[in-house]
Structures are given as C-alpha cells and as structure tokens.
Amino acid sequence: MREETKIRLRERKSQPRKSMFRPAKTEKGKWLRFYCCLAAVAFVLIIAFFGKYFAPYDPLATDYAAKLSAPNGRHLFGTDNVGRDVLSRILYGAGNSFMLTFIMIAIVSVLGTVIGIISGYFGGFLDTVIMRLTDILLAFPDTVFAIAIVGMMGPGLLNTVIALSFVWWTKYARMARGLASVIRTKDYITEARFGGVGTAGILFRYVLPNIVPQVVIMATLDVGGMMLALAGLSFLGLASQPPTPEWGYMLYEGKSYLQTAPWIMLFAGLAIFITVIVFNLLGDSLRDILDPKEN
Amino acid sequence: MKKMKKAAALMMAIAMACGALAGCGGSQSAKTADSAANQTTVSTEGQTEGTQEAENGRHINVAFFWITSDLDPANNYNGWVLSRLGVGESLVKLNDELKVEACLADSWENVDETTWKFHIREGVTFSNGKAVDAEAAKASIERAISMNDRAAEYLKIDSMEANGQDLTIKTTEANAALLNNLVEPVFDVIDTTESEENIQTAPVCTGPYVVSGFTPEQTVTLAANPTYWDGTAGLDTITVTQIADADARAMAIQSGEIDLTNTIDNTSVTLFTDNEAYNVSSIISPRVNVAYMNQAETSPLHDLKLRKAVSYAVNRDAYADLIGGSAAHSAYSDSTPFGNDTITAYTYDEAKAAEILDNAGYKDVNNDGYREMPDGSELVLNYLQAADHGSADSAILATAVQSDLKNVGIHMEILSVENLSDYQTQGNFDLYTANDNSAPTGDPQIWLETMYTGLGTSGKKNLTGFQDDKIDEIVRKMSETFKTEDRYALAAEASQVLNDDAANLFLTNSYLNMVSAAKVKNAKQPVADYYFITKDITVE
Numbered sequence: 001m002r003e004e005t006k007i008r009l010r011e012r013k014s015q016p017r018k019s020m021f022r023p024a025k026t027e028k029g030k031w032l033r034f035y036c037c038l039a040a041v042a043f044v045l046i047i048a049f050f051g052k053y054f055a056p057y058d059p060l061a062t063d064y065a066a067k068l069s070a071p072n073g074r075h076l077f078g079t080d081n082v083g084r085d086v087l088s089r090i091l092y093g094a095g096n097s098f099m100l101t102f103i104m105i106a107i108v109s110v111l112g113t114v115i116g117i118i119s120g121y122f123g124g125f126l127d128t129v130i131m132r133l134t135d136i137l138l139a140f141p142d143t144v145f146a147i148a149i150v151g152m153m154g155p156g157l158l159n160t161v162i163a164l165s166f167v168w169w170t171k172y173a174r175m176a177r178g179l180a181s182v183i184r185t186k187d188y189i190t191e192a193r194f195g196g197v198g199t200a201g202i203l204f205r206y207v208l209p210n211i212v213p214q215v216v217i218m219a220t221l222d223v224g225g226m227m228l229a230l231a232g233l234s235f236l237g238l239a240s241q242p243p244t245p246e247w248g249y250m251l252y253e254g255k256s257y258l259q260t261a262p263w264i265m266l267f268a269g270l271a272i273f274i275t276v277i278v279f280n281l282l283g284d285s286l287r288d289i290l291d292p293k294e295n
Numbered sequence: 296m297k298k299m300k301k302a303a304a305l306m307m308a309i310a311m312a313c314g315a316l317a318g319c320g321g322s323q324s325a326k327t328a329d330s331a332a333n334q335t336t337v338s339t340e341g342q343t344e345g346t347q348e349a350e351n352g353r354h355i356n357v358a359f360f361w362i363t364s365d366l367d368p369a370n371n372y373n374g375w376v377l378s379r380l381g382v383g384e385s386l387v388k389l390n391d392e393l394k395v396e397a398c399l400a401d402s403w404e405n406v407d408e409t410t411w412k413f414h415i416r417e418g419v420t421f422s423n424g425k426a427v428d429a430e431a432a433k434a435s436i437e438r439a440i441s442m443n444d445r446a447a448e449y450l451k452i453d454s455m456e457a458n459g460q461d462l463t464i465k466t467t468e469a470n471a472a473l474l475n476n477l478v479e480p481v482f483d484v485i486d487t488t489e490s491e492e493n494i495q496t497a498p499v500c501t502g503p504y505v506v507s508g509f510t511p512e513q514t515v516t517l518a519a520n521p522t523y524w525d526g527t528a529g530l531d532t533i534t535v536t537q538i539a540d541a542d543a544r545a546m547a548i549q550s551g552e553i554d555l556t557n558t559i560d561n562t563s564v565t566l567f568t569d570n571e572a573y574n575v576s577s578i579i580s581p582r583v584n585v586a587y588m589n590q591a592e593t594s595p596l597h598d599l600k601l602r603k604a605v606s607y608a609v610n611r612d613a614y615a616d617l618i619g620g621s622a623a624h625s626a627y628s629d630s631t632p633f634g635n636d637t638i639t640a641y642t643y644d645e646a647k648a649a650e651i652l653d654n655a656g657y658k659d660v661n662n663d664g665y666r667e668m669p670d671g672s673e674l675v676l677n678y679l680q681a682a683d684h685g686s687a688d689s690a691i692l693a694t695a696v697q698s699d700l701k702n703v704g705i706h707m708e709i710l711s712v713e714n715l716s717d718y719q720t721q722g723n724f725d726l727y728t729a730n731d732n733s734a735p736t737g738d739p740q741i742w743l744e745t746m747y748t749g750l751g752t753s754g755k756k757n758l759t760g761f762q763d764d765k766i767d768e769i770v771r772k773m774s775e776t777f778k779t780e781d782r783y784a785l786a787a788e789a790s791q792v793l794n795d796d797a798a799n800l801f802l803t804n805s806y807l808n809m810v811s812a813a814k815v816k817n818a819k820q821p822v823a824d825y826y827f828i829t830k831d832i833t834v835e
Binding site: 060061062064067081082151154155156237241242243253255256257258259260 | 541542545560562563565566610613616617680687690691693694695697698699701708709710711712713
C-alpha cells in the first residue's frame with residue numbers, strides 16, 4: 001500500500017517536467033520506458049541465474065593468506081574476512097537472493113489473491129472475518145513482525161519464508177478483495193450467471209483476468225521490497241546461514257569491516273541497491289501501461 | 296476569495312508548524328535542565344551527562360559489553376561486572392602472572408589440609424564507613440554460598456569462624472584450590488546488613504568506586520569512594536554504558552562518545568594502534584576459543600577417531616591469523632603457567648585427518664563430495680554459533696572450521712543462534728563454540744572440574760558428556776596437592792589426556808584489547824578479565 005501512495009504522489013508532482021524516471025505522457029514514451037526497464041531487469045536476471053558461470057572462484061573457497069585483500073587484478077571486488085572472493089560470492093548470491101524473492105512473491109501473491117477473491121466475491125461473514133484478520137496483521141510493522149516470528153521459530157531460510165509469507169499476503173488479499181467486490185456487481189457477471197456459467201467459471205473466466213494485471217504490477221513493485229526484507233533478516237543473522245552467499249548476509253559479515261575493508265559491504269550493498277531500483281522502475285512503468293485508470 | 300482562503304490556510308499551517316517546533320524545543324530544554332538539577336536520575340544519555348559532570352571534576356565515559364540486570368555479586372556471574380566496575384573486591388586478587396595477591400586480606404596461612412586462616416587488613420571500611428572485619432567477610436561469603444551453587448562448589452566450606460580480624464575457614468575435604476578460588480568476584484565482600492534491594496542496585500563494597508546510579512542492562516554511574524583503603528581513586532565520576540556489539544564499541548570510542556572500552560575485536564584494533572589519539576593495551580588472555588564436541592551417543596562425534604580427524608583437519612595457526620591471538624594447544628590458554636609447553640598438541644595435518652577417516656570407514660560412497668558414516672548413512676555435523684561477548688570472531692571461526700572440514704570431506708552445517716543455552720541443555724548439537732576463560736581463578740582445577748567431570752554444578756558446565764576416569768583421578772589428586780608447581784604438573788597431565796581423547800577443538804587463545812582515548816591514563820587490560828576499572832585510571 002505504501003508503494004502505491006508514493007507512486008501517486010510522484011505522478012502528481014511530476015506533471016510539469018519530463019524525464020526517464022517520471023511517467024511519460026505519451027503512449028509511445030510509456031512503452032519506450034517500459035522496454036528500457038525491461039532490458040535492465042533482463043540484464044539483472046541474466047546475472048542472477050547465469051552469474052555463477054562467470055564467477056572466477058568458488059564462492060565458498062577460503063584462502064586465509066589472501067584475507068581482506070582490497071579489490072585488485074585477481075579479485076576484482078576484493079576478498080572477505082576468510083579470503084573468499086567477493087565478486088564470486090555476489091554472483092552466486094544473486095541466484096540465491098532472486099530465487100528466494102521470487103518464491104516468496106509467488107507464494108504471497110497467489111495466496112493473497114485467492115483469499116482476497118474469495119472474500120470479495122462471496123462477501124458476508126467470511127469477508128468480515130478475513131478482512132479483520134488482515135487488519136490485525138497490517139497493524140504490525142511487517143518486518144518487525146517477521147523478526148518476531150523468526151525469533152520464535154528459530155533462524156533459517158524456511159522459517160524466514162514462512163514468517164514473511166505470513167505477514168506479506170495481506171496486501172494482495174486487500175487489493176484482490178476490493179477489485180472482486182466491485183467486479184461482482186458488474187452487469188457482465190450477472191449476465192454470465194443468467195447464461196448458466198457456474199461460480200468457478202465466473203471466478204476464473206471473468207473475475208481473475210480482471211485482477212491479474214493489478215497483481216502483476218504489485219508483485220513487480222514488491223520484488224524490491226521483498227528483497228530488502230529478506231536482506232534485512234539475513235543481515236540480522238536470521239535468514240541465510242553461513243556460508244551461503246547471500247547479499248543480506250554478506251552485509252552482515254562485512255559489518256565489522258566497514259572501516260578496515262569497506263569493499264565487502266560496498267559491493268553487496270550496491271548489488272541490492274541496483275536490483276531494487278531496477279525492479280521498482282519496471283513496476284512503475286508497468287503500472288503506467290496497465291493501469292486502467294489512465295487508459 | 297478562493298486565493299485568500301488558500302493563503303490563510305497556508306499561514307495557519309506555517310503558524311502551527313512553528314508552534315510545534317517551538318513546543319518541542321521548549322520541552323527539550325526543560326528536560327535537560329531537569330536532569331541537570333536532579334543528579335540522582337540515572338541518564339541513559341551518557342554523553343550529555345558526561346559533559347555536564349566534566350565541569351565538576353575528572354570524568355570519563357566507559358563502555359562495557361555487558362551490564363547485568365542487577366549488581367548482586369552472589370547472583371549468577373554478576374560479580375564479574377561489579378568487579379570490573381572497580382566497586383567490588385574479594386579477600387585476595389590475581390595479578391597478571393595469575394598469582395594470588397593480598398587485597399582485603401593482607402596475610403593467610405594454610406594451617407592444615409582442611410583449615411585456612413585469613414587475616415583481614417586493619418582499617419578497611421565499606422564505602423558507608425562501617426569497618427570490614429572477619430565477621431563482615433564471613434557474612435558475605437556465607438551469603439554467596441547460600442545463593443550461588445558455583446560459590447559452594449569453589450570453596451567446599453564446612454564452617455567459618457570470625458574472631459576480630461581473623462577468619463578461619465574449615466573445608467569438608469582437602470581443597471587446595473581454595474585460596475585461588477577466593478579471587479572469584481562471586482566472593483566480593485559486601486555489606487550484608489544492607490537491604491536486598493540495595494544490594495541489587497548499589498551494593499556497598501570496598502573498591503575505589505561506589506555505585507551512584509544504576510539502570511539494569513544499560514548504565515551504571517560511579518563516584519569515587521571517599522573511604523577507599525588503598526589510596527585515592529583517579530577519577531571523580533565514571534559513567535559506564537552497556538554497548539553489546541564490538542563494532543558499536545569501536546565506533547563509540549571513535550566518535551568520542553566513550554573514552555575507554557575493552558573487548559574490541561582484533562580486526563578493528565588496527566584502527567587505534569599507531570594512532571596518537573588512542574592508547575591500546577592488548578594481552579593474550581586465559582580465554583580460549585573452543586569448539587566443544589558432543590560426545591553423547593546421539594552425535595557422530597561420539598567416535599574418537601572422527602574427533603581426532605577433525606582435530607587434525609583444523610588450521611589453528613590460520614585462525615589465529617584471522618581473528619588475532621595465538622593457536623591454542625590445550626584446554627588451557629598458553630597465557631596460563633599450566634605447562635602447555637610440555638604436552639603434544641594437534642597440528643594442522645590434512646593428510647593425516649584423511650587417513651584416519653579412510654581407515655575408520657568414513658568414505659564418500661554416494662560421490663556427493665562428502666564422506667558418509669561407516670554404516671553408509673549421511674554424516675552432517677551441526678555447529679552452533681552465537682556471538683560471544685559481542686564479537687564477530689565466533690562467526691569467522693565457524694566459517695573457517697566449516698571450510699577446513701570440507702577439505703577433508705566432512706559436511707558441517709553452521710547454525711547461528713541467539714538461544715545457545717536452549718540447544719546446549721537439550722544436547723541438540725554436535726559442536727558449539729564458546730570463548731571461555733580457562734583459568735577463571737588462576738588455578739587449573741576448577742576449569743577441569745567444571746567442564747570435564749560430572750562435578751560442575753552451575754553456570755558453565757560439562758554439556759558434552761565428556762568422561763574419562765583419568766581426568767576424575769587428576770581432579771581428585773589436585774584437591775590434595777597444595778604445592779603450586781605440582782598442581783601445574785597435574786594440569787599438564789590433564790591437558791595431555793584431553794588432547795589424547797580429542798575432547799574438544801581448542802582453536803585459539805584470544806587477545807583481549809582495551810582501547811582508551813589519549814587523555815585517559817593508566818588503562819591497562821588485566822589478564823584476569825573480571826578486572827577493568829582500577830584506582831589508577833585517571834585523565835589528564
């Protein structure tokens with residue numbers, strides 16, 4: 001929800017000027033921007049999934065003699081506190097970070113949408129119960145809540161996925177529910193029902209297709225946020241366990257060396273920063289194209 | 296019209312914003328004035344308070360990695376904090392050679408195997424002016440024993456007799472370690488006539504400083520003890536703040552927020568050495584970084600051959616280089632005089648580790664790069680890692696051990712945990728790390744007894760299920776061996792047994808680093824790490 005408000009604010013402010021980072025006015029501009037962002041995301045994704053084939057070293061191989069080397073010809077991004085190559089760890093880590101993020105997004109968007117559609121379409125008591133439940137979950141700051149859950153269940157990737165899913169599905173449910181409850185009252189739904197289409201058919205053929213674009217936009221915008229949340233939990237030592245190369249955990253490992261060997265944190269931080277920006281821009285432009293309000 | 300409305304709204308908004316800002320400012324200054332006027336309020340804002348008090352006299356701000364929830368020395372390990380504060384003192388103390396020196400007792404005599412006689416120094420008073428006599432010392436020790444299992448285990452007291460300044464202690468059995476064990480801060484002499492509440496927040500002791508304010512787990516404010524028996528304290532006031540994280544402590548001293556701290560990681564010490572703005576005092580401490588190995592039958596490490604292979608597979612010298620300190624050779628730190636130079640220790644030998652594993656049947660049968668158990672089932676060692684003393688060292692060690700074991704084909708998984716003790720008590724581990732003081736009282740017996748026999752009763756204890764009759768026998772002999780050199784020889788014998796048993800992975804002897812701002816004088820890291828603030832520390 002927060003992202004949405006931010007975007008709207010940005011749109012309003014941006015009217016007079018025109019730039020790559022602000023919504024283009026013309027249809028052509030919108031698409032151009034979308035393709036640029038898509039290319040950038042594709043580039044990041046290629047690195048994420050094929051990066052390990054470019055990695056110069058084994059990301060787990062320690063070399064005590066070369067510990068804390070500054071970036072140099074042999075180690076482009078330097079080495080960490082046990083002599084592992086930072087570049088290789090970032091390349092391998094990209095795969096881990098992305099895979100997790102996508103799995104999480106898939107879980108929460110599907111789960112949230114299904115619950116939201118059921119709640120919005122059928123309404124009544126079920127709707128009240130589900131929405132009050134989301135109210136309760138939304139009342140907690142999500143990362144803090146996730147930390148609490150992981151703290152109780154013990155650290156580890158699986159527990160982190162469960163904890164984040166538990167707090168994250170609500171906004172998808174909210175949105176899907178809002179859309180579904182509007183769609184439900186549309187004439188074409190009534191007509192379809194008169195035409196003998198069953199509930200399942202209506203949900204899949206008429207309701208879901210109208211909701212999916214919004215979910216896709218939200219999910220794209222969420223990639224950055226989810227990645228940050230995961231990195232945050234890893235930074236606290238709750239998600240990834242050593243020696244898994246993962247960006248958030250690399251930040252944590254580099255923390256003690258911020259002053260003496262800043263490259264450990266710098267490159268992992270940059271990787272997160274660039275990825276989050278690229279995905280947010282893509283989400284932005286996707287929104288411009290798909291948002292029915294503007295069309 | 297519409298424009299005017301807008302303008303009016305804007306004006307109102309500005310006026311409100313100004314009002315809000317002014318309001319905040321006002322309350323802020325009121326609060327500062329309030330805390331200045333009311334000195335007894337314990338402020339968590341160390342810096343503000345510091346600058347205010349600096350005008351009144353010599354003041355420094357200190358960071359500890361740990362401040363306890365109360366200051367009662369008999370409770371758990373809280374005495375260590377009270378002792379570090381320069382508030383609590385025992386009858387005797389340890390010097391940097393780990394030898395016992397006089398403190399509140401100025402002389403003692405070992406009358407026979409079970410009788411000890413201490414003479415309490417004349418003229419020592421508690422900070423409230425009451426005289427410290429044998430009766431007061433006896434009451435304090437009795438209180439510690441009744442409240443703390445560790446205290447009882449350390450002394451094995453049968454009866455105590457107080458006569459003027461003479462304290463006679465009779466033990467139930469020969470306890471040659473008694474004199475050394477009395478240095479433990481759990482025996483800090485406090486005025487037991489004070490209320491329990493006072494003992495918890497501001498115990499009345501004999502050290503150069505007295506507690507003037509206490510916020511549990513956050514801050515302690517100290518003032519010089521006007522009745523101190525051994526000269527005068529070098530400072531008028533001290534604010535001690537808990538900063539648990541080692542990096543945060545390093546940054547706090549860089550920013551000037553604090554003037555003195557210790558347990559700075561070796562990786563950050565380079566920021567302060569060769570820098571005129573700071574003094575650094577480093578020593579190799581009696582602390583040993585140990586990876587304890589579970590010897591219960593539920594763990595694969597139950598097998599001595601596997602433990603031996605693991606012991607050969609780890610590159611201790613490299614670890615010492617990674618985190619500072621020196622490679623460990625035995626259960627006792629090399630900084631102790633317990634004869635480590637006379638024993639054979641494990642050296643890094645990958646080939647030998649592999650050979651032992653091959654011969655014992657640990658082979659990679661499914662070609663996944665890791666060896667399986669001799670019966671063909673999967674071999675995965677769980678290694679619990681927790682940030683000990685707010686240091687990143689244990690995480691680095693874990694990664695390094697994991698990598699070295701991988702080189703010999705042993706699969707080890709690291710689990711970073713906060714609640715280490717839960718896992719330990721459930722026996723739910725194969726290895727766990729700790730940074731442990733191997734000579735908490737400067738004597739070898741208690742550590743052996745606590746960690747390697749079934750006798751340990753409190754705090755640290757034998758959680759690995761280690762048992763060897765030879766060690767039990769050595770402990771028994773130690774109780775009856777009163778000559779220091781003989782005790783050290785027994786310690787060396789024990790070290791050898793533990794190495795032969797591959798009891799645990801003794802990785803490195805750790806450095807203790809104390810860093811102070813240049814203006815702070817005489818801050819020196821003591822070998823016994825329950826000492827910290829002394830009467831000698833002062834400012835220019």
